[in-house]
Amino acid sequence: MKLAAHGLTIAKRLSEVSLQLEPGSITAICGPNGAGKSTLLEALAGLLAPVEGTVALDGISVQIMAPRERAQLLGYLPQAHEIAWDVPVRSLVELGRMPHGDSLAGPVDAALDALDIAHLAQRRAQSLSGGETARVLLARVLAGEPRWILADEPLAALDIAHQLALLRHLRRAADKGAGIVLVLHDLAHAMNHADRVIVLDGGKLAADGACENALDPQVIERVWKVPVRWIGEPGHRALVGG
Numbered sequence: 001m002k003l004a005a006h007g008l009t010i011a012k013r014l015s016e017v018s019l020q021l022e023p024g025s026i027t028a029i030c031g032p033n034g035a036g037k038s039t040l041l042e043a044l045a046g047l048l049a050p051v052e053g054t055v056a057l058d059g060i061s062v063q064i065m066a067p068r069e070r071a072q073l074l075g076y077l078p079q080a081h082e083i084a085w086d087v088p089v090r091s092l093v094e095l096g097r098m099p100h101g102d103s104l105a106g107p108v109d110a111a112l113d114a115l116d117i118a119h120l121a122q123r124r125a126q127s128l129s130g131g132e133t134a135r136v137l138l139a140r141v142l143a144g145e146p147r148w149i150l151a152d153e154p155l156a157a158l159d160i161a162h163q164l165a166l167l168r169h170l171r172r173a174a175d176k177g178a179g180i181v182l183v184l185h186d187l188a189h190a191m192n193h194a195d196r197v198i199v200l201d202g203g204k205l206a207a208d209g210a211c212e213n214a215l216d217p218q219v220i221e222r223v224w225k226v227p228v229r230w231i232g233e234p235g236h237r238a239l240v241g242g
């Protein structure tokens with residue numbers, strides 16, 4: 001099930017972005033602040049109407065899909081990690097099952113385990129730390145077992161151990177056929193863990209391809225305006241100032 005954007009234009013935010021995303025892989029969307037990353041992700045999730053262009057899942061516009069069907073297929077984690085309801089963590093994660101009309105224990109337990117929050121299941125949601133909140137909201141997305149996971153900065157509030165555990169989990173989901181699309185500021189995580197990187201700059205595609213090419217130091221210097229170089233081995237690279 002392919003997710004494709006065609007000539008996607010959103011006034012002053014995105015300009016003629018076209019791309020086809022493949023299931024079974026991890027795609028990172030990178031770019032400086034204000035480049036349009038969250039806008040692109042929201043549009044891919046069908047939550048933002050484009051001025052021009054289309055977003056389609058296997059040729060069917062995500063805009064015209066019934067919200068319930070769309071939510072079964074596309075799991076979206078927004079950038080703002082806020083929980084409005086002070087309900088127990090487990091109930092919140094169970095909300096991820098809403099598109100399916102059930103609260104099946106299997107996927108809920110799997111999501112709690114994947115995000116290492118099973119021990120928090122009975123805690124009130126608003127008593128959690130920032131990183132715990134982020135993991136709970138991501139667990140809600142995973143509990144819905146969507147075909148696509150679209151997550152805006154899912155690693156931002158997480159410590160390094162939970163970042164790496166989440167990346168391993170997303171890789172396993174991709175290996176089982178899910179399409180994973182992550183907005184990432186950490187270019188080293190993108191380099192080491194994505195199959196493909198899309199670089200946005202000023203609402204336009206600045207690079208799109210294999211990590212080594214899309215995050216070439218020349219691209220980074222052009223887009224982020226900082227001289228850098230990669231050190232370390234493939235899969236374990238670190239970015240340092242050039």
Ligand SMILES: Nc1ncnc2c1ncn2[C@@H]1O[C@H](COP(=O)(O)OP(=O)(O)OP(=O)(O)O)[C@@H](O)[C@H]1O
Pocket residue numbers: 012013031032033034035036037038039040
């Ligand atoms: N609702 C909105 N109405 C008008 N402009 C918006 C709106 N939301 C975002 N923008 C603008 O669109 C541009 C792209 O925003 P977007 O949030 O997609 O960027 P981003 O790449 O995700 O940035 P960041 O790294 O800072 O999160 C920015 O200039 C932003 O100010």
